[in-house]
Amino acid sequence: MDVQYEAGMHAGLKCCFDSGRTRSAEWRITQLQGLEAFLKRRESAIARAIHADFRKSSAESWLTETSYLLSEIRHVRRHLRRWMKPRRVPVPLHYQPGRAMVTREPLGVVLIIGAWNYPLQLCLAPLIGAIAGGNCAVVKPSELAPETSRLLATELASYVDASAIMVVEGGQDETRELLRYRFDHIFFTGSRQKGGEVMHAAAEHLTPVTLELGGKCPCLVTESADLKRAARRIVWAKFLNAGQTCISPDYLLVHESVEKPLLELMRSALDRFYGSDPMESPDYARVVDDRQFDRLRGYLREGDIVAGGAVDPAQRYIAPTIIRGVTPHSRLMKEEMFGPVLPVLTVSSLAQATEIVRNGGEPLAIYLFSRDSADLRFLRERTLSGGICCNDLLFHASIMGLPFGGRGMSGTGAYHGQAGFETFTASRSVLVRSGGLPDPDLRYPPYGEGKMRLLRRIVNLFS
Numbered sequence: 001m002d003v004q005y006e007a008g009m010h011a012g013l014k015c016c017f018d019s020g021r022t023r024s025a026e027w028r029i030t031q032l033q034g035l036e037a038f039l040k041r042r043e044s045a046i047a048r049a050i051h052a053d054f055r056k057s058s059a060e061s062w063l064t065e066t067s068y069l070l071s072e073i074r075h076v077r078r079h080l081r082r083w084m085k086p087r088r089v090p091v092p093l094h095y096q097p098g099r100a101m102v103t104r105e106p107l108g109v110v111l112i113i114g115a116w117n118y119p120l121q122l123c124l125a126p127l128i129g130a131i132a133g134g135n136c137a138v139v140k141p142s143e144l145a146p147e148t149s150r151l152l153a154t155e156l157a158s159y160v161d162a163s164a165i166m167v168v169e170g171g172q173d174e175t176r177e178l179l180r181y182r183f184d185h186i187f188f189t190g191s192r193q194k195g196g197e198v199m200h201a202a203a204e205h206l207t208p209v210t211l212e213l214g215g216k217c218p219c220l221v222t223e224s225a226d227l228k229r230a231a232r233r234i235v236w237a238k239f240l241n242a243g244q245t246c247i248s249p250d251y252l253l254v255h256e257s258v259e260k261p262l263l264e265l266m267r268s269a270l271d272r273f274y275g276s277d278p279m280e281s282p283d284y285a286r287v288v289d290d291r292q293f294d295r296l297r298g299y300l301r302e303g304d305i306v307a308g309g310a311v312d313p314a315q316r317y318i319a320p321t322i323i324r325g326v327t328p329h330s331r332l333m334k335e336e337m338f339g340p341v342l343p344v345l346t347v348s349s350l351a352q353a354t355e356i357v358r359n360g361g362e363p364l365a366i367y368l369f370s371r372d373s374a375d376l377r378f379l380r381e382r383t384l385s386g387g388i389c390c391n392d393l394l395f396h397a398s399i400m401g402l403p404f405g406g407r408g409m410s411g412t413g414a415y416h417g418q419a420g421f422e423t424f425t426a427s428r429s430v431l432v433r434s435g436g437l438p439d440p441d442l443r444y445p446p447y448g449e450g451k452m453r454l455l456r457r458i459v460n461l462f463s
């Protein structure tokens with residue numbers, strides 16, 4: 001890493017936080033405005049950097065990175081002062097006179113570790129929460145998106161308060177080094193394995209963590225689904241970012257009676273979106289590195305390929321691929337796909353599909369295409385996941401009022417909008433009692449029988 005994180009920097013950030021400067025609403029709003037200016041003025045540079053990292057199109061970069069971040073900033077700016085207000089709590093009569101409230105207070109110096117697949121959004125969306133909470137922050141982008149990481153490291157400081165917000169570049173070794181410092185919160189986005197390491201390192205300092213992890217997100221298509229809509233939306237969500245999205249549909253569970261027409265419609269959607277040769281499409285991204293390419297390529301030997309299957313190692317290109325004839329025990333179902341390969345399993349009932357979902361643990365999201373509202377209730381009551389989205393995919397992550405996060409194996413904690421503000425603040429209980437009124441003896445020893453009788457009566461009366 002170019003900028004080596006050192007004890008002096010850590011102490012500087014602590015000192016900045018302790019000065020109280022980051023607490024005011026004005027400071028927070030100014031930083032959010034700075035982020036907004038960075039996103040607007042450097043939109044093309046950002047798109048170029050992400051394109052250089054894994055050939056993501058500028059349209060997709062705008063849709064899933066800059067425009068998302070700009071709307072979150074607008075949302076937070078609009079509501080921040082209200083979220084910051086202390087919440088009054090009623091004080092029972094026998095504790096009167098007094099005022100009680102819950103305040104939301106900044107955490108201190110927080111560490112944000114981003115994943116590469118949405119290299120800007122996964123660093124800056126948590127940063128929006130951290131700023132809204134009034135914290136100092138160190139942001140560590142992923143080394144697997146080096147151009148975006150470099151852009152953040154070299155440019156962000158000109159738009160925000162650089163003595164409170166710092167970008168540190170690096171990979172595994174540098175991140176491990178960072179984790180030796182005592183942060184007040186660690187917000188991690190990435191794999192389960194590294195998430196476990198983060199939790200372990202955080203435990204050394206008893207530092208709380210938010211873990212935004214991955215997993216296999218199932219997509220169920222019932223016999224009542226609008227198949228045309230399902231096909232277009234599944235193909236769009238699956239092959240966006242070349243399948244390298246944490247909430248991408250990982251595998252399909254399709255009612256056996258609709259598999260054939262659904263696959264047919266999906267094939268024509270693929271053709272419409274990316275043309276007869278997706279390698280030529282400017283809208284189709286590449287796999288991030290050779291390790292992932294080799295892993296994904298290995299899957300192309302499983303099941304029956306009904307669309308795609310072509311590869312070009314030189315470009316790390318894997319065509320949008322759909323594989324049918326997959327069983328729950330297949331290799332394709334063992335680990336998170338995180339690439340442009342979609343396994344399709346057929347089921348004879350929603351109950352059977354639900355059982356397969358339950359056996360896969362707690363995914364980040366579950367998708368359902370059905371026109372029967374009882375199906376959604378059935379699925380909701382029998383499964384666990386961070387989110388659930390019916391008749392669409394991905395968009396539940398863009399609704400600012402919906403906290404975004406996982407559950408169990410897919411993570412812990414949430415962010416986006418107010419949930420981000422809450423993640424990056426701690427609630428503090430405050431009681432203010434009179435300093436000058438008479439102070440009766442009732443609560444103090446000695447507690448004779450008469451005093452106890454009176455105390456019991458008062459407490460029973462008012463609580």
Ligand code: NAD
Pocket residue numbers: 113114115116117118122140141142143144170171172173175176189190191192194195197198211212213214215245246336338364406411
């Ligand atoms: P990764 O776990 O390999 O890396 C994530 C970050 O951790 C990077 O910044 C990396 O430098 C850093 N890191 C590397 N070694 C580390 C260590 N020993 N300890 C701590 N941090 C370390 O993940 P990735 O390949 O960048 O991302 C893919 C994974 O992230 C997938 O599993 C995906 O589902 C998940 N993901 C989750 C979300 C979400 O919001 N839940 C979003 C995007 C990606």
